[in-house]
């Protein structure tokens with residue numbers, strides 16, 4: 578028996594658009610609800626969500642038998658945390674603040690067993706190998722890893738061609754909020770200059786045959802990104818969905834008008 582098939586990676590290779598949602602509540606129970614709501618993928622956010630390794634592992638467990646694929650984002654692309662997430666069954670990784678091809682190559686190696694990388698052998702202890710029941714796990718695991726690097730500042734943009742060309746990088750995700758901040762538009766990811774930079778980045782990523790990813794909490798902005806050619810996109814977060822739903826419920830009961838939508842969003 579082999580490592581589980583990475584359905585998200587397969588879909589990107591076949592050119593099937595993948596619709597996603599951000600999970601930042603740090604709850605396996607909430608993640609299970611999100612994962613049974615029809616999205617193709619869910620980002621378990623350890624960069625900004627209150628998530629540590631066991632909590633991300635619990636959410637990976639909650640998603641295990643659902644149709645929604647789990648993507649995990651550690652706070653940083655450090656080999657030690659990638660190793661723990663791998664053994665808990667994560668196969669698709671979103672790594673923040675990648676600025677160079679050298680950094681991308683180190684990530685490719687951290688996620689793979691020798692001779693292609695430096696991943697330590699211990700998955701028999703974890704969910705990744707179904708607790709040592711998947712006989713061929715270690716010899717098949719490398720093929721099912723999906724690495725998405727996040728480019729979200731001017732340094733990363735300047736190196737976009739070199740980063741996208743790295744073998745083992747499956748996709749490049751543009752972080753619009755951080756990119757906007759680095760470009761002098763803090764809090765305004767929809768600024769025209771930022772959109773122009775994203776348009777350019779998407780064309781370079783596509784030229785290297787890699788998938789283009791992005792996120793937003795604004796539906797009009799999502800339509801813009803889709804028209805630009807996004808191959809996978811998160812269109813909201815559990816936090817903003819919850820805030821909107823509880824506010825609307827209360828206002829509807831009281832007959833109050835909805836507040837004006839806030840521009841941008843992050």
Ligand SMILES: O=C(O)C(=O)C[C@H](O)[C@@H](O)CO
Nearest residue numbers: 625729752753754755756843
């Ligand atoms: O820069 C970005 O945009 C991201 O990295 C996504 C963020 O973490 C955040 O905007 C999610 O709400």
